[in-house]
Amino acid sequence: MMTAEKPRFDPVRALEERTAAVDAQVLSAWQRSLATAMPAGGALLAVGGYGRRQLFPYSDVDLLLLFASDKAALAHKEEIATFLQQLWDAGLRVSQSVRTPAECAELHDGNVELSVSLLDQRYLAGYASVYGVLLEKLPRFVHGQRDALVRHLSHMTRERHARFNGTFHHLEPNIKEAPGGLRDLQLVSWLAQIAGTTPRAFSQPVHVPELDDARRFLFAIRGYLHEQARRDSNVLTFDAQEWVAEQMALEEAAVMRDYFRSARAVHRSAMGVLESEEARASSLFAQFRDRRSRVSNADFSVARERVYFRLPQQLEAEPELLLRLMQFVARHGIRLSLEAEKRITPQLAAVRAYFASSRAVWPALNEALAMPHAALALRVAHESGALGALFPELEAIDCLVIRDFFHRYTVDEHTFVAIQTLADLRHQKSAPASSFAGLLAEIENPGVLMFALLFHDVGKGNPERGHVDASLHLAEKAMERIQMPAQERETVRFLIRHHLEISATMNGRDPFDPATARHLAGIAGTVENLQRLTLVTYADISAVNPTVMTPWRAEQLWQLYLLTYNELTRELETERIEEAGSPEESAFLEGIPKRYLRTHTEADIALHMKLDHESRAQGVAVNLEKLNSVYRLTLVTRDRPFLFATIAGTLSSFGMNILKAEAFANRRGTVLDTFSFADPLRTLELNPTEADRLRATLERAVMGRADVKQLLRSRPRISPPSRKARIEPTVHFDDHASQSATLIQVVAEDRPGLLYDIASTISSRGASIDVVLIDTEAHKAIDVFYVTTDRRKLEAGEREALQQALLTTLRG
Amino acid sequence: MKKIEAIIQPFKLEPVKEALKNIGIDGMTITEVRGHGRQKGHKEVYRGQEYNVDLLPKIKLELVVTDARLNEVVKTLTDAARTGKIGDGKVFVYDVAEAIRIRNDDRGEAAL
Numbered sequence: 001m002m003t004a005e006k007p008r009f010d011p012v013r014a015l016e017e018r019t020a021a022v023d024a025q026v027l028s029a030w031q032r033s034l035a036t037a038m039p040a041g042g043a044l045l046a047v048g049g050y051g052r053r054q055l056f057p058y059s060d061v062d063l064l065l066l067f068a069s070d071k072a073a074l075a076h077k078e079e080i081a082t083f084l085q086q087l088w089d090a091g092l093r094v095s096q097s098v099r100t101p102a103e104c105a106e107l108h109d110g111n112v113e114l115s116v117s118l119l120d121q122r123y124l125a126g127y128a129s130v131y132g133v134l135l136e137k138l139p140r141f142v143h144g145q146r147d148a149l150v151r152h153l154s155h156m157t158r159e160r161h162a163r164f165n166g167t168f169h170h171l172e173p174n175i176k177e178a179p180g181g182l183r184d185l186q187l188v189s190w191l192a193q194i195a196g197t198t199p200r201a202f203s204q205p206v207h208v209p210e211l212d213d214a215r216r217f218l219f220a221i222r223g224y225l226h227e228q229a230r231r232d233s234n235v236l237t238f239d240a241q242e243w244v245a246e247q248m249a250l251e252e253a254a255v256m257r258d259y260f261r262s263a264r265a266v267h268r269s270a271m272g273v274l275e276s277e278e279a280r281a282s283s284l285f286a287q288f289r290d291r292r293s294r295v296s297n298a299d300f301s302v303a304r305e306r307v308y309f310r311l312p313q314q315l316e317a318e319p320e321l322l323l324r325l326m327q328f329v330a331r332h333g334i335r336l337s338l339e340a341e342k343r344i345t346p347q348l349a350a351v352r353a354y355f356a357s358s359r360a361v362w363p364a365l366n367e368a369l370a371m372p373h374a375a376l377a378l379r380v381a382h383e384s385g386a387l388g389a390l391f392p393e394l395e396a397i398d399c400l401v402i403r404d405f406f407h408r409y410t411v412d413e414h415t416f417v418a419i420q421t422l423a424d425l426r427h428q429k430s431a432p433a434s435s436f437a438g439l440l441a442e443i444e445n446p447g448v449l450m451f452a453l454l455f456h457d458v459g460k461g462n463p464e465r466g467h468v469d470a471s472l473h474l475a476e477k478a479m480e481r482i483q484m485p486a487q488e489r490e491t492v493r494f495l496i497r498h499h500l501e502i503s504a505t506m507n508g509r510d511p512f513d514p515a516t517a518r519h520l521a522g523i524a525g526t527v528e529n530l531q532r533l534t535l536v537t538y539a540d541i542s543a544v545n546p547t548v549m550t551p552w553r554a555e556q557l558w559q560l561y562l563l564t565y566n567e568l569t570r571e572l573e574t575e576r577i578e579e580a581g582s583p584e585e586s587a588f589l590e591g592i593p594k595r596y597l598r599t600h601t602e603a604d605i606a607l608h609m610k611l612d613h614e615s616r617a618q619g620v621a622v623n624l625e626k627l628n629s630v631y632r633l634t635l636v637t638r639d640r641p642f643l644f645a646t647i648a649g650t651l652s653s654f655g656m657n658i659l660k661a662e663a664f665a666n667r668r669g670t671v672l673d674t675f676s677f678a679d680p681l682r683t684l685e686l687n688p689t690e691a692d693r694l695r696a697t698l699e700r701a702v703m704g705r706a707d708v709k710q711l712l713r714s715r716p717r718i719s720p721p722s723r724k725a726r727i728e729p730t731v732h733f734d735d736h737a738s739q740s741a742t743l744i745q746v747v748a749e750d751r752p753g754l755l756y757d758i759a760s761t762i763s764s765r766g767a768s769i770d771v772v773l774i775d776t777e778a779h780k781a782i783d784v785f786y787v788t789t790d791r792r793k794l795e796a797g798e799r800e801a802l803q804q805a806l807l808t809t810l811r812g
Numbered sequence: 813m814k815k816i817e818a819i820i821q822p823f824k825l826e827p828v829k830e831a832l833k834n835i836g837i838d839g840m841t842i843t844e845v846r847g848h849g850r851q852k853g854h855k856e857v858y859r860g861q862e863y864n865v866d867l868l869p870k871i872k873l874e875l876v877v878t879d880a881r882l883n884e885v886v887k888t889l890t891d892a893a894r895t896g897k898i899g900d901g902k903v904f905v906y907d908v909a910e911a912i913r914i915r916n917d918d919r920g921e922a923a924l
Contacts, residue, residue: 508823508826512897512899552846552869553869559869
């Protein structure tokens with residue numbers, strides 16, 4: 001629905017009145033010149049906008065002078081000139097063509113506009129017999145050339161859209177030519193006319209009632225623009241917006257909001273009809289269509305590259321079908337059919353009421369958001385109104401215009417472009433975008449990032465509160481309603497609260513001042529949060545306008561990420577917990593790096609303290625739990641040589657694939673090791689007793705009662721996935737990262753037992769592993785160890801020997 | 813007339829623009845550039861890989877002023893861009909033979 005009042009005058013009627021007035025002028029000139037001079041054989045037709053009775057002030061008056069033959073036309077050359085001169089003298093801008101009925105019924109590649117303009121032809125004067133010949137030929141021609149006309153119209157439309165970057169979101173739009181403009185409105189009518197024409201009957205202009213509001217609004221705007229400029233000017237410039245708003249007694253923002261809503265409705269409709277006609281006209285496309293129809297399932301079918309509901313009435317009974325629809329679109333990247341959209345519209349009130357209650361929507365939504373076409377699914381849901389019904393909070397930014405120098409898009413479009421940017425990162429192979437693509441690959445739950453982006457600017461619809469606070473408030477309500485788990489909510493809150501922080505730092509602080517990295521590290525707290533915030537910043541900046549994320553700016557962002565990342569990992573070793581609350585807490589926490597407090601919940605810490613308590617009695621305490629698709633092992637014991645290698649080796653001996661690991665030691669020499677691992681052979685899932693055996697084996701190995709080397713000899717073999725290029729191992733030493741330890745970064749191709757091999761190589765050289773951070777990125781293992789020998793950094797000779805030993809191990 | 817070309821740190825762009833605006837200088841051309849002077853580059857290590865950051869992001873400002881205002885503008889600019897550390901940038905001053913406003917063909921200082 002439009003927010004604006006209806007224009008003060010009826011633009012459609014005004015255009016008809018103007019057309020009638022011009023008709024009178026044209027007929028009068030015709031009577032004075034051609035009618036009397038021409039004994040037979042000629043007729044006068046209005047074509048184009050004039051033919052449709054949609055003649056805007058200062059627009060061209062398109063005329064077709066139809067002659068039985070070229071000879072007849074040539075014989076009246078002078079009278080034609082006099083006729084046209086009279087019209088020009090009367091102040092009309094005439095655009096004329098002179099043709100025979102046979103010429104009108106031919107398709108010329110170079111002048112398809114003529115064929116298209118004939119769809120709007122209207123008889124004005126002259127000999128009915130000549131016009132009769134055209135009326136006989138035209139339906140046959142349009143029907144016979146249907147596919148060719150569709151192809152030409154499609155080509156012209158796509159070329160025209162490309163001139164405007166394919167989007168209707170321009171702050172100073174051309175309301176005629178841009179996507180969603182009057183030309184697209186006409187396209188809907190033309191395609192329907194072409195489809196409806198039979199060999200015997202020519203279809204009259206088709207009225208599309210759903211676009212009535214948009215038509216009236218666009219007509220009114222164009223009328224005002226032409227009046228103001230006193231010429232055929234169709235660009236709604238900032239100045240023109242001011243003037244049009246004044247004429248309509250509205251705020252400029254309201255005019256533009258209505259413009260974007262109209263353009264969106266027209267664009268959707270035009271593209272829907274065009275694509276369906278293109279699909280019909282192209283046999284190649286039809287083959288593809290058939291192939292795609294195989295992805296149909298129990299809920300949805302796919303035909304002509306569009307999604308349909310199998311049982312349209314099902315949505316009424318089961319509003320959650322919309323979530324499955326989003327998943328289907330997100331999985332296959334196929335848009336909705338117009339019919340499916342029409343089925344959704346009447347159900348929106350019921351859907352909104354259903355999702356207004358607290359329901360467990362998050363699992364299904366999160367699944368959709370993690371799929372390859374999540375951005376399309378959100379956009380499709382937005383365009384059909386389903387997203388607004390699911391999250392009424394988003395309606396505040398629907399077509400919302402914030403006028404500033406940099407933003408090109410409305411707030412909702414900015415949001416969807418940001419989400420699309422993030423989704424597209426997955427395919428970026430070249431620098432600098434590939435660096436950010438690497439970060440995205442490491443994010444465990446990208447759906448949370450997508451959700452945060454969806455809500456990051458939603459508060460812009462509520463300017464009094466401050467946009468970040470308002471966004472947080474609205475996101476909170478939505479997260480509560482969809483029953484998002486606490487940890488994900490905290491991540492969303494963090495991302496919305498700080499989404500401007502890195503941009504502000506890039507623009508306002510010296511990146512090489514150590515305080516800058518410390519500042520950002522303090523905000524991010526963990527490498528994971530820094531990665532998420534960097535990605536949100538990348539997407540948010542990229543969605544301001546298409547030119548703002550230059551390689552220069554991407555480099556600035558990446559550099560800031562690197563500096564902050566290094567600050568965060570460096571701080572691991574140097575900043576340790578000095579004081580904790582209760583004596584029990586102090587006993588466990590003192591001496592552990594501060595990072596631990598930021599990366600673990602209170603429940604985690606309580607579990608670790610419980611394990612600490614148990615380990616004091618038993619020597620070792622082990623906890624094993626399943627989290628979604630991975631397992632997490634937590635082990636507490638006294639530090640001893642080869643401890644980390646022993647645990648890694650035991651896990652490998654069971655065929656487990658270690659994804660992440662951390663090792664922390666407290667001041668008393670108690671070690672807390674956490675391993676996240678995948679179970680590629682599904683050993684634990686299929687054999688429940690294996691979990692107990694794994695726990696028992698770990699306890700025995702840690703206590704020195706089982707030999708890891710022996711265990712590893714019998715480990716299950718997993719064939720490594722095939723890959724084109726091997727990752728050359730690197731071992732990098734950094735003596736400046738920490739005051740008391742040497743940092744070793746190892747990057748190598750991941751393989752079963754890798755961590756055991758690295759850790760045992762370090763331990764076998766007499767070095768002690770103080771802190772460990774293990775990560776994997778696809779088949780690349782990225783391991784960071786803080787090591788000491790006799791509580792001091794490694795000396796040059798020791799570093800060199802260890803590097804050689806590690807490289808030998810890694811090259812296997 | 814003199815042309816001032818200044819290479820400054822990106823984060824100093826806003827303070828410099830603001831300072832110039834305060835003395836009535838609004839017109840300038842701004843370009844995103846990369847480079848280094850004595851600051852050279854440096855190495856960053858990220859996950860075992862060394863990144864050579866040898867060309868650092870900088871901002872180039874270009875503006876033309878009357879001879880009479882040169883010293884004032886250069887001082888304002890350098891004061892606003894200075895942190896006192898390596899990498900603050902450079903200012904170059906050139907003679908300008910002629911300035912022409914395309915719209916109305918104004919010449920010389922009238923075109924500034």
